Each structure stands twice: as C-alpha cells, then as structure tokens.
Amino acid sequence: MATYADRLEGELTGFSYQAPDGGFAVARVRGEDGREVVVVGPIAHVHKGQHVVLGGRWATHPTFGRQFKSDRVLIEDPRTISGLERYLASGAVQGLGPTFARRVVEAFGLQTLDIIENHPERLRDVPGIGKKRVEQIVAHWERDRAHREIHAALRGHGIGQALANRIIETYGKDTLGVLTREPYRLAAEVAGVGFRTADRIALEVGVSRDDPARAEAAAVYTLREAEGQGHCFLPEDALRERMSRLDVPADRTASALDRLVLQGMAVRHPTGAAARPVYLPELERAEAFISERLGDLVAGCPPTRRVPDVGSAEAKLGLSLNGDQRRAVATALSGGVTVITGGPGTGKTTIVRVLLQAAGRLRQSWLLAAPTGRAAQRLSETTGREAKTLHRLLEYNPHNGGFQRGPLQPLECDGVLVDEASMVDVRLMASLLGALPDGCRLVMVGDADQLPSVGPGRVLGELVASGAVPVATLSEVYRQAAGSGIVRNAWRVNGGEVPISGEKEPTPDGRAPDFYVVERGDPLAAQATALEILTRRLPKLGLDPRQDVQVLTPMHAGPLGTVAMNERIQALLHPNAEALTRGNRRFSVGDRVIQVRNDYDNDIFNGDTGTVLDIAGGRLTVDFDGRPVTLTGEQLRDVELAWCISIHKSQGSEYPAVLVLLHRSHRIMLRRNLLYTAMTRARRFCCVIADPWALRTAVQTRGGDERWTRLAERLMEPAHD
Numbered sequence: 001m002a003t004y005a006d007r008l009e010g011e012l013t014g015f016s017y018q019a020p021d022g023g024f025a026v027a028r029v030r031g032e033d034g035r036e037v038v039v040v041g042p043i044a045h046v047h048k049g050q051h052v053v054l055g056g057r058w059a060t061h062p063t064f065g066r067q068f069k070s071d072r073v074l075i076e077d078p079r080t081i082s083g084l085e086r087y088l089a090s091g092a093v094q095g096l097g098p099t100f101a102r103r104v105v106e107a108f109g110l111q112t113l114d115i116i117e118n119h120p121e122r123l124r125d126v127p128g129i130g131k132k133r134v135e136q137i138v139a140h141w142e143r144d145r146a147h148r149e150i151h152a153a154l155r156g157h158g159i160g161q162a163l164a165n166r167i168i169e170t171y172g173k174d175t176l177g178v179l180t181r182e183p184y185r186l187a188a189e190v191a192g193v194g195f196r197t198a199d200r201i202a203l204e205v206g207v208s209r210d211d212p213a214r215a216e217a218a219a220v221y222t223l224r225e226a227e228g229q230g231h232c233f234l235p236e237d238a239l240r241e242r243m244s245r246l247d248v249p250a251d252r253t254a255s256a257l258d259r260l261v262l263q264g265m266a267v268r269h270p271t272g273a274a275a276r277p278v279y280l281p282e283l284e285r286a287e288a289f290i291s292e293r294l295g296d297l298v299a300g301c302p303p304t305r306r307v308p309d310v311g312s313a314e315a316k317l318g319l320s321l322n323g324d325q326r327r328a329v330a331t332a333l334s335g336g337v338t339v340i341t342g343g344p345g346t347g348k349t350t351i352v353r354v355l356l357q358a359a360g361r362l363r364q365s366w367l368l369a370a371p372t373g374r375a376a377q378r379l380s381e382t383t384g385r386e387a388k389t390l391h392r393l394l395e396y397n398p399h400n401g402g403f404q405r406g407p408l409q410p411l412e413c414d415g416v417l418v419d420e421a422s423m424v425d426v427r428l429m430a431s432l433l434g435a436l437p438d439g440c441r442l443v444m445v446g447d448a449d450q451l452p453s454v455g456p457g458r459v460l461g462e463l464v465a466s467g468a469v470p471v472a473t474l475s476e477v478y479r480q481a482a483g484s485g486i487v488r489n490a491w492r493v494n495g496g497e498v499p500i501s502g503e504k505e506p507t508p509d510g511r512a513p514d515f516y517v518v519e520r521g522d523p524l525a526a527q528a529t530a531l532e533i534l535t536r537r538l539p540k541l542g543l544d545p546r547q548d549v550q551v552l553t554p555m556h557a558g559p560l561g562t563v564a565m566n567e568r569i570q571a572l573l574h575p576n577a578e579a580l581t582r583g584n585r586r587f588s589v590g591d592r593v594i595q596v597r598n599d600y601d602n603d604i605f606n607g608d609t610g611t612v613l614d615i616a617g618g619r620l621t622v623d624f625d626g627r628p629v630t631l632t633g634e635q636l637r638d639v640e641l642a643w644c645i646s647i648h649k650s651q652g653s654e655y656p657a658v659l660v661l662l663h664r665s666h667r668i669m670l671r672r673n674l675l676y677t678a679m680t681r682a683r684r685f686c687c688v689i690a691d692p693w694a695l696r697t698a699v700q701t702r703g704g705d706e707r708w709t710r711l712a713e714r715l716m717e718p719a720h721d
Helices: 081-092 098-118 120-125 131-156 161-181 184-189 195-204 212-228 236-244 250-262 281-300 310-317 323-334 348-361 373-383 426-435 459-466 485-494 523-540 562-573 633-638 672-679 692-700 711-715
Strands: 007-018 025-030 036-041 051-061 065-076 233-235 277-279 337-342 366-370 387-389 415-418 441-446 471-474 515-519 549-553 580-582 585-587 592-595 609-614 620-624 627-631 639-641 644-646 655-662 682-690
Touching (some): 098 131, 120 131, 131 161, 161 184, 184 212, 212 236, 277 281, 281 711, 323 348, 323 471, 337 348, 366 373, 459 471, 485 515, 485 682, 523 549, 523 562, 672 682, 682 692
Parallel strands (some): 337 441, 337 471, 366 415, 415 441, 549 655, 655 682
Antiparallel strands (some): 007 025, 025 036, 592 609, 592 639, 620 627
C-alpha cells in the first residue's frame, strides 16, 4: 500500500460508520500488504471492495489512534477477486446479492465488470440468473453509471461530496445539463453554492463572461450577501460598486437590473426615494407590509371598555411602579402598538408582570413570545405564564416552509407581547403582524441600545426612530439594581465611559463586587487568564463552569475566538472523554452545544443551546431545554460547541456569570453596543478580560452596524400619520 503524508491508496474493506447523506464515514482501507488503516472523511458513497485513491492528511485521534483524514477521493474499479466479490455483494449492483456475486465472479473473474458493461447477455450462463434478473442488473448498472458520471463531473469542478449530493437532489438527471448550460442557476437555487463557485464552473464549461445570466446572477448574489449583512436593500450606487468587485462592468449591471426588475426578481424604488434602493422582492414586500400593518393596528385597535386599573394590579403583585412605568402599562393596554424600551435595571420585567395582571382584570387574553428558546423560557419563568418562541407561536410548518398562522388562520388573542424585540428581523416581524387578528394589541419589549437582529433590518430601532408608534423609554434604575456593578457599568459603557473594575469602586451596600475588568494585552495570556478564572476562581464563588458560566467573544478565529476557546475549555472540562468526531469538531457527553442554523424538521432554531446526552452509533443526542433531539448526517454540520460563543449568538440569553474577551485583533468588531450587549447578558457576575486599547476603542466607537432599511421612513409617510 502506497502511503504518503497526503495520499493513501487501497481497497475499501468496510465501514464503522456511514452518514445517511453520504457526506461522512469512518472506513477501513487495506492494501496489498494486508495492513488496514482507519479513514475518516466524505467517503460514505464508496462501496466495499472498490479501489480508492485518497487525498488528505494523517492524524492521531486521542481515543482511536492513528487515522487518515480524507478530503478528496478517486474511486476505481476493484482490482482483486476478493474485492470484486465484496463490491458486488455490497449491493452496488441491484440483482446481485452475495450468492450471485460469488457465482458471477467465479465465472468471469476480473472481467466481470466488463461483462456487465458490454456483454450482459453472458450473465445468463451463470446458474440461477435468468432473463428478468439480467434486465434488472443492466437497468441498475446504467442508472448507477449515470450517477457516477454526474459525481465525477461535480468532483472535477472541485465540489465536495455533501454539496454534490444537494446539487443532485435538486436537479436529478438534469444535473449535467444545468452544470454545462446554466451553471449560474446553482448559485440561485442550491444552498451552499455561491456566485464565485458558479462563476468558476461557468468559465470551465465555456460560458462567456459577457453572458447576461452572469450579471444577473452577480446582482442577485450581491443582494443576498447584503441581506446576510443585515441590509434590507442596497442603494443602486453601492450595488454597482459591489458588483464591480465581481468583475461586472457598470453598463452590464444597469442592464441586468432592468431585466431583473422586469422579471420580478428585484424591486427598484423610483429616483425620488432615498439612494434609489434595490431590494430582493421578498424583503421589499416584508418591509412595506410591516409599515402598512402597523399603521392599521395603531389606527384600528378599539379602546378598552374599562380604564386599565394599573394600581390594583400593582397591589395584587406587591409591586410599586414609578410614573413612567405606570404610563407604559396603561399605554400598552389601551393602544394598538406599544414599544417599551430601556436599559438594565429599569424594570422591564416588572412592567410585563403588571401589564399581564392588569390585562387579566380586563378579561383580555394575551400571548407571550420571544425570538429564542432561552428568551422564551426566561419570559415564562419571570411571568409564570407560558411563553413560546415566535416560530412556535406562529406554528412553523417544515413541510411547506411557512407558518400556519397568518391572515387566513390568525392567532386567537387580544394581545401579543414580544420580549427581546431587538432580535426580531423584518421577515419575522412581517410574519408576526400577518398573524395578528384585527384589533389585537402588540407590545414590543426590548433594549434598543443592544445589537440589532442577526437577520435583515433593525425593527425595534426603526420603530423608536419613526415616532409613528407610542414608545415608553425607561431610564430610572431601580434602587436594588443600582447596587450592581454590572448595571452601573453597563450604563457607563452605553454613555461612552470606560467601565470601572470592582476592586476600584466600593459597592453601595457593601456587597462583594460582581463586575471586574482584567487587563491582558497578550492574547495567549488573556486566554490563560480566562481559563483560570473559569475553572478555579468562579467555582470558589459557587459558580459551576459547566452550568453557570458563559464565555463570550466577538469573533470565531484566533486564540481568543470561539473555535480555540471551545477546544481549550472542552479539554479542561472533559479530559480524555470519549467523543464523536465530525470534521475538526469533537462532541462528548456533557458538552454544551449551540444550533447555528434553523432546523425546522427537528423544531430547533439558530441560537438554541443544549447539552449532549449521548454519542452512541455516530448520532448526537442533545437536550434542548428538556427536549431530547437526535442529530445525524448533515444535521451535525449545524451544531457547534458552546462553551464559548460569539456575542451576537448570546442575544436574548442571560447567564449567572459571563466572561467577555476583547482584544485589538477584534478591531473590526469593537463597538459600544457589542460590549454593552455582552455585559448585560450577566446576572450575578461579569468579568471583562481585555486589552486596554480594545476596551477603550469599543467604548468610544458608536455605530459600525448601520443598515440600509426604509422602515422608519415608510412609517413616517403621510398615510401613517
């Protein structure tokens, strides 16, 4: 067996694990010398007995030892009698099971595949094989040959197995036709294929760079890329500039936009609109609908039959609101749409409790929701009422890709309250508004100074800026909250001041400080400090690093990124634990994990976190908020370790303790609302481990995440006055 640092050749003799999607497997490969090697990688589609030439690298697994990690594979016909028999007996050719495989190989030896390919009628010379079985063998062989040709063509264009499977699933027998004649369709219709990949394939198959389809695909790709950055549209000038980076000249951009608008694949607002926005149609419709529906709700919600008795609700709960809070509750109960916003310690949760108590006295039925499972769970715990994620409230149907609740089947309620509203993007907001019955009241509760939603738009900020809906802005900090260093320093950061570490500022009531700043300029020293605080210091305060502490960082790469920190924390908390390996990721029982894409089939969503319960059989079973979910195959691509997560992923969650990492290598992310969001995730303890320059830069930098959206502008138009 020829074995080099990046190459391995031999016969595939069997599998220890095969992912259902064909994208990953643990297999055994044996050479002429009889030695077997464990191979992991995208080889689940190979059949036992086939000869393979693998590219990749050697690695040593802490539990399973030396193995070859393959990232590319060339499949060849079996080269030995035993391999050929193993190949046919594996089910590679329908109609030839183990018994007939042995008979055929005994009859024709290494010429067997040539006989099946070119002289299939000779198979009838084998005892037991009749005309119908020969026809079955030939039909399957021809189908499989076409499948192999498609895979070979895709591999020839540098497309990996998992992505190739998605392309074939999309186009079936038409795959080669799309690949050679309409390659730009791949970027528009297959998840995971970007414009640059489609453009490279188009160049390789001879599509002219002047082809109109190229400029159209580049425009759609650019608008989708902008959506991924949080924008609802791109000004035409910005779109033209971005497309120039893809080598699309300005004149072709203009003509491509004209064609896309005529085809209904883009919407361009008239010259009179600010910056002449260019939208993807779905986002334009969503933004327009939000504006129209909010206006209808504000104008059309009937007044309450009785004046809200906020005081009685306060007395029932044993609470006392200040004037601003009391007015916020009264407005929410009597108006159509109300925004309640404020920083930490201003009593947003208290307001919600009083609001629901008063609504009950008015015999109003209210539903509670939040964008994430963690936020919904916290809302339920603080109110004692059922709260759902917005996706569950609207009853997402994975089979048709939409919500069951909508204009034809609205929610049954008098009011809906949404917590952590800063996380709601325009798509989700449009779906929510479409499901509200006429006359329903809507209350959006959140902190407008936090990071905007991951998805497009900045709905909460636009509602506040528009002045088109009543906004209750809370600024008075509760006396109890004012004693918290976390709260005081969050307000400092939001006001542009550098936070003060607890040892430099006595607490008002003599309590031990709950907020610290530890200065570390060297990233490796910062990493070591974070690990030492996590595993040694915090347990002395009664905080369990496995349950109570969340490490937050702005980015994924580098020694202070999520990838490196997760590997280090996992090694400290679960040393020598048995693990399920998928690519460069390892999962052990007890690991904290996070879902990074919506998985509607399993009813788990981007940002949901859980704990690994089991890794048996190559399957990952995770407890998501008390609900076990088993993941396998491509589903495992959407799960990552969550001992350390990005600050953006922490939105909507709170933790007993938070460690925040900031360094000058994060400079492109350093801004005030990022640090403010991270600090306000902590309830009992927060420590910022920071390069002093990075801390000052974050505090002093406002903006940086501005988004192109016209929602506030639309809300202020005369029709909504």
